[in-house]
Amino acid sequence: MNTAAAELGPTLRDRVRALIENPRFDHAIILLILINAVTLGLETVPGVAGPYGHILEALDSLALWVFTVELLLRFFVYRSRFFFDPWRVFDFIVVGIAWLPAAGPFNVLRALRILRALRLVSLVPSMRGVVQALLGALPGMASIIGLLFMVIYIGAVMATRLFGDVSPEFFGSLGGSLFTLFQVMTVEGWPDIARGVMAHKPYAWVFFIGYLLVATFMVLNLFIAVVVNAMQSQVADDLKEEEEEHTQMILREVRELRREIVALRETPRG
Numbered sequence: 001m002n003t004a005a006a007e008l009g010p011t012l013r014d015r016v017r018a019l020i021e022n023p024r025f026d027h028a029i030i031l032l033i034l035i036n037a038v039t040l041g042l043e044t045v046p047g048v049a050g051p052y053g054h055i056l057e058a059l060d061s062l063a064l065w066v067f068t069v070e071l072l073l074r075f076f077v078y079r080s081r082f083f084f085d086p087w088r089v090f091d092f093i094v095v096g097i098a099w100l101p102a103a104g105p106f107n108v109l110r111a112l113r114i115l116r117a118l119r120l121v122s123l124v125p126s127m128r129g130v131v132q133a134l135l136g137a138l139p140g141m142a143s144i145i146g147l148l149f150m151v152i153y154i155g156a157v158m159a160t161r162l163f164g165d166v167s168p169e170f171f172g173s174l175g176g177s178l179f180t181l182f183q184v185m186t187v188e189g190w191p192d193i194a195r196g197v198m199a200h201k202p203y204a205w206v207f208f209i210g211y212l213l214v215a216t217f218m219v220l221n222l223f224i225a226v227v228v229n230a231m232q233s234q235v236a237d238d239l240k241e242e243e244e245e246h247t248q249m250i251l252r253e254v255r256e257l258r259r260e261i262v263a264l265r266e267t268p269r270g
Contacts, residue, residue, distance in 0.1 A: 017077045020070070029070060030123050036063040037117040060113070067095045067116065087122040094119055130231070137230035141223060148219045155181050155211050162207065166200035167193075184208065185215045 019025055039059045042048045049056065071092060075082045082088050094115050121127045156177035163171040170180040170193055184190040190208065197204045 013077055016073055020073050020077060026123055030120060032063055032066060033117060033119050036060065037114065040114050064098050071095055087128065091119055091122055133231040134227065136233065137226050140226040144219060144222045144226060148215065151215050151219060152178060152181050163197050163201065163204065167197050181211065184211065187216060
């Protein structure tokens with residue numbers, strides 16, 4: 001009996017592994033994620049949530065159970081190695097949040113159910129590559145963020161001293177100037193702010209244009225450069241990994257051929 005059970009275990013795991021590693025299985029989960037994202041969005045539409053709310057909640061519960069069973073199958077196959085993959089851990093956290101109680105003070109957790117749509121990132125290789133590239137760009141982006149903060153801070157101190165008396169609603173304090181210059185950096189409504197100041201100080205355009213050139217067109221473009229460089233590095237790493245896998249496959253085939261040749265040589269001839 002023990003021998004039969006030992007033989008059944010690996011066979012069952014192999015079957016489950018073949019199921020979850022089948023591309024059609026991933027495609028079905030992706031389709032379910034998209035449907036679930038749509039149903040969660042429809043729950044926010046009063047005209048739909050009113051008459052069909054119970055149906056939407058039933059579909060949401062069904063999707064949650066399917067996602068849970070999927071993760072249990074993956075855990076059954078990979079065992080302790082399940083938590084070695086950060087994408088599987090991400091899926092585990094996203095699905096686990098949905099099982100937390102969402103009543104009373106935890107009602108805000110109901111809004112986090114839409115995070116399940118982020119599982120597309122872990123299932124779609126192209127999205128996963130983009131996220132990995134962004135994470136790889138974080139060290140370089142940290143330096144640029146520090147440089148950008150210095151530019152905004154220096155500009156805020158200057159603007160508070162130069163324009164605080166004529167535009168106190170925007171530059172009356174250091175905190176207000178920081179927020180205003182952050183808004184100016186996004187190129188949102190900055191001409192109105194600049195014209196209001198220039199009505200009292202005509203040469204204020206020199207400050208605003210200089211700040212925009214440094215903060216927006218130089219520093220922010222550095223963000224883009226770092227991200228693009230990280231994505232190029234990610235693509236190069238992926239290509240290198242594919243080449244290594246291809247090389248390993250060729251080496252395995254060569255070893256198999258050598259073993260077959262040796263076996264043929266050692267076979268006694270009639």
